[in-house]
Amino acid sequence: MKRIVSKHPLAIRWFHWINFPVLAVMIWSGLLIYWANDVYRIGWGDTTILKFFPDSFNKALNLPYRLAEGMSFHFVFMWIFAINGILYFLYLLFSKEYKLIFPHKKALKESWQVLLHDLHLRKGLPPQKKYNAAQRIAYTGVIIMGFGSLITGLAIYKPVQFKTICFLLGGYEWARAEHFIITILFVLFFLVHIVQVVLAGWNNFRGMVAGFEVLPMPTPKEGSDDDSFETENTSQTNN
Structure with missing residues (x-):
């Protein structure tokens, strides 16, 4: 017997799938500028x-001599990135x-346990709901990085108009370095995230596409917080 479990609401899926290509264009155009x-x-x-x-x-x-092209794409897509990020945060x-x-x-203690489990050095996982502790830290970190990339980007885009922000970031050169570091962190997150998606399999990927997962019926022994969460969400319709 199988059961359909609601995973991600429609809004979360939209914000995710809009942000993914937009951020990819931002990184690509940033390379042209850099x-x-x-x-x-x-x-x-x-x-x-x-x-x-x-x-x-x-x-x-093919990056050389495409500075104007990179700036055009970067300055257009940064508004889409900013609006999508702000709406996502407000939705949360x-x-x-x-x-x-x-x-x-x-979260810190449990994320370490999750890491040991992923490295096959620990058998059991700590109780979890929709996301485990490591995912919570990673996804919250991405939100902070998104805010940081927006603020540092504005500082180097308009250093005179946003001189106060630029000053608080340490000046133009520091703001540019911080923007670059955040971009590298985004790339690393991309790579790790894609690997995790592949390892998690199709069912997990379907959750972000269709909003639900197909899971086996719980056995009487299953009584964790995660099971109660899934059972509760089984009857919910996707938003």
């Missing part, structure tokens, strides 16, 4: 361990969905 002044590296003095990004990388992705607050995403008091 090519014109690629100053960042990891190293000390005249010694460079890693340069962001070598000429071979720029040429492979007014729908009370934030209670399922924001970390709780034991």
Whole structure:
């Protein structure tokens, strides 16, 4: 016997699928802009361990001499990114969905247990509802990163008009560096998130596409918080 369990409401799915390609365009266009002044590296003095990004990388992705194109795309899509992010945050607050995403008091301890479980070093998982502790921290971190990218982006986009924000961020050069670091963190999150989606399988992916998962009927032994959450949501219709 199978049961259909409501997973993600329509609004969450829309915000997710709008944000994914928009953020991808933002990163791509950001690379076109960064090519014109690629100053960042990891190293000390005249010694460079890693340069962001070598000429071979720029040429492979056809980045050189496309600065105007990159700025055009970046400055248009940043408004879509900002509006979508603000609406998403407001939805979390007014729908009370934030209670399922924001970390709780034991999040750090439980996230470590989740990590050990994913590394096959621990058998059991701590009780969880819609998201486990590691996911709560990661998704909340993405919200903070989104806010940070917007603020730092405005500071380097209009450093005179937003001089107060630029000053609070440490000046133009610091704001640009912070914007770059946040972008790298977004890329890393993308990569980890995609791997996790693949490992979780089709049923989990379907939850973000169609809004529901198909799960086996619970056995009498199942009585965790997660089961009660799923049973409660089984009767709900997708928004």
